[in-house]
Amino acid sequence: MSVILTLTRRELASHFLSLRGYVIMAGVQLLLGASLLTVVYLLNGRAYDLPFTEKFPQTEFFWLVLLMVSPVITMHTFAQEKSSGTFETLMTTPVSDLQVVLAKFIGSYLFFLIAFLPTLLYPFIVKQYAHEAVAIDIGSVFSLGLGVGLFGAFFTAMGCFASSLTRSQIVAAVLTFAAGTSLFILGYIADLRPSEMMWWHTSLQHVSMLRHMQDFSTGIIDSRHIVYYVSLTTVFLFATVKSIESRRWK
Amino acid sequence: MTDLHPDANPMIEVQNLTKYYGGKAAIHDLCFSVPRGEIIGFLGPNGAGKSTTMRILAGYLSASGGTARVAGFDVARESDMVRRQVGFMPENNPLHEDMRVREYLKFRARLKGLNTQKSRARTEDVVEQFALGDVRNRMIGELSKGFRQRVGLADALIHEPELLILDEPTIGLDPHQIRIVRQHIKSMGKHHTVLISSHILPEVEVTCTRLLIFHEGNILANDTPNALENALEGRHRITVELNASQEDLAQAWEEMAEVEHHRILPAEGEFHRCALTPRDGEDLRPRVSALARARGWPLRELTRERHTLEDIFVHITSPEEDF
Numbered sequence: 131m132s133v134i135l136t137l138t139r140r141e142l143a144s145h146f147l148s149l150r151g152y153v154i155m156a157g158v159q160l161l162l163g164a165s166l167l168t169v170v171y172l173l174n175g176r177a178y179d180l181p182f183t184e185k186f187p188q189t190e191f192f193w194l195v196l197l198m199v200s201p202v203i204t205m206h207t208f209a210q211e212k213s214s215g216t217f218e219t220l221m222t223t224p225v226s227d228l229q230v231v232l233a234k235f236i237g238s239y240l241f242f243l244i245a246f247l248p249t250l251l252y253p254f255i256v257k258q259y260a261h262e263a264v265a266i267d268i269g270s271v272f273s274l275g276l277g278v279g280l281f282g283a284f285f286t287a288m289g290c291f292a293s294s295l296t297r298s299q300i301v302a303a304v305l306t307f308a309a310g311t312s313l314f315i316l317g318y319i320a321d322l323r324p325s326e327m328m329w330w331h332t333s334l335q336h337v338s339m340l341r342h343m344q345d346f347s348t349g350i351i352d353s354r355h356i357v358y359y360v361s362l363t364t365v366f367l368f369a370t371v372k373s374i375e376s377r378r379w380k
Numbered sequence: 381m382t383d384l385h386p387d388a389n390p391m392i393e394v395q396n397l398t399k400y401y402g403g404k405a406a407i408h409d410l411c412f413s414v415p416r417g418e419i420i421g422f423l424g425p426n427g428a429g430k431s432t433t434m435r436i437l438a439g440y441l442s443a444s445g446g447t448a449r450v451a452g453f454d455v456a457r458e459s460d461m462v463r464r465q466v467g468f469m470p471e472n473n474p475l476h477e478d479m480r481v482r483e484y485l486k487f488r489a490r491l492k493g494l495n496t497q498k499s500r501a502r503t504e505d506v507v508e509q510f511a512l513g514d515v516r517n518r519m520i521g522e523l524s525k526g527f528r529q530r531v532g533l534a535d536a537l538i539h540e541p542e543l544l545i546l547d548e549p550t551i552g553l554d555p556h557q558i559r560i561v562r563q564h565i566k567s568m569g570k571h572h573t574v575l576i577s578s579h580i581l582p583e584v585e586v587t588c589t590r591l592l593i594f595h596e597g598n599i600l601a602n603d604t605p606n607a608l609e610n611a612l613e614g615r616h617r618i619t620v621e622l623n624a625s626q627e628d629l630a631q632a633w634e635e636m637a638e639v640e641h642h643r644i645l646p647a648e649g650e651f652h653r654c655a656l657t658p659r660d661g662e663d664l665r666p667r668v669s670a671l672a673r674a675r676g677w678p679l680r681e682l683t684r685e686r687h688t689l690e691d692i693f694v695h696i697t698s699p700e701e702d703f
Contacts, residue, residue, distance in 0.1 A: 132490065132495075133490070133491060136487065137491070147478040214477075218440055218470040220491070222438045222463055222468040223463060223491040223493075224491075225491060226460075378441060379442060
């Protein structure tokens, strides 16, 4: 347990020891801030049919941030250690593959959450200027946060897996981004033909992250969505452990 | 170190160890055993299988076949115990460049299972042992290669392992730094079994008490440097410079039964320089000096060639080459 703690601390600290961590945090806030601006501009001065929490995840920047930030956070996890050789010194200490994978995941995930932390201020900013007590529903703020958190866990696990496959950080980031974006686009395809209810269409609707996020943003916490993200996270963490193990039998 | 009978409880015991990389054998059926308390040198050209063997012994890779035991533990089945007994410094000594020296050493100590108190104490110990006091709070990325190497050695030693495995510990260092690292290795060898690899002969010749010569995934020799030299003693030639005519000399060497082969070349002045190869490893010098005295030939040089490990290495790894 203390090994996981030591490694997690190291993983989290590595983001703050290089410029990359600060660039990520600044980038996230810049794009989400632009999102906030868009929404505030829309809501400004006229009646709008959607509450803030529902409108916010429909902006382009919101998704751009979600799709891009995890690949950038996780790209170095294994790839950098492999290319610099420190992976060898790490794996010859008495730590298990699972401990290393969990620590890398938790460290990256914590950084993901930290990068999104200032976003919690947005509802209060909006509330401050909306002069309306009902402008923000705390319940849907919480469920939207949960949605972002679950989404982040899945993408972080996927990023760790991609990073464990290669020595190149760029390749790891591109792999994660490509896989994540492809999955995301499936959601659009599901929205393309709402009239035809084919079996594949129904399946696509279940994997549509747009729909998941829509539910979360309206305050609906659907256990199916939670199971979806938690199980995908687990699958990718398991795959990462296997990928790390593969050095032994490859 | 525990003073056990070396044969009863070797530090490393390797049997039929084989490792394939994509169908090609990096090491092939290695068998060797190394007693405790020695400084062992893995010697061989690049790609001979030294690093692969070291990585298997350190618990980083698994073998494709065969068994290896380190300090009595099986590297495949008791990998965790093996890794507690081994301090490993990989080739090129990779370090976390964004950490400070003391921070890094403490981090490594924690990973190796030392508790907070113990890891702090051991960090202080190794900082002192490797004279890292002046750079303890510097970033590793800013350090010179010599210091980085010492940080790597300090890391390998921090959990007081029984076996230290150092892959090419002096590569890329200047001669002064090499001497410092060598001294450290020697002092580590007093309390630990040390395994180092190199493709440079003088390196292992001065440091090691036992040499394993690798070539194309096989071990060609496993012995002390002296024994390896003695094995070739029989081929020792002598060189003699005498003031005598070429015909007299040729006749004298042909009459001498112990001389298998001779070569005579004119040298400065009236002298001739002769190279004599003994027939069965005998030292020819007493006979030659007796002959010179008996014939009254002035003698100005009489030397016996000593085979260096360089010769042994070349001889063993490419036996067709004559020397």
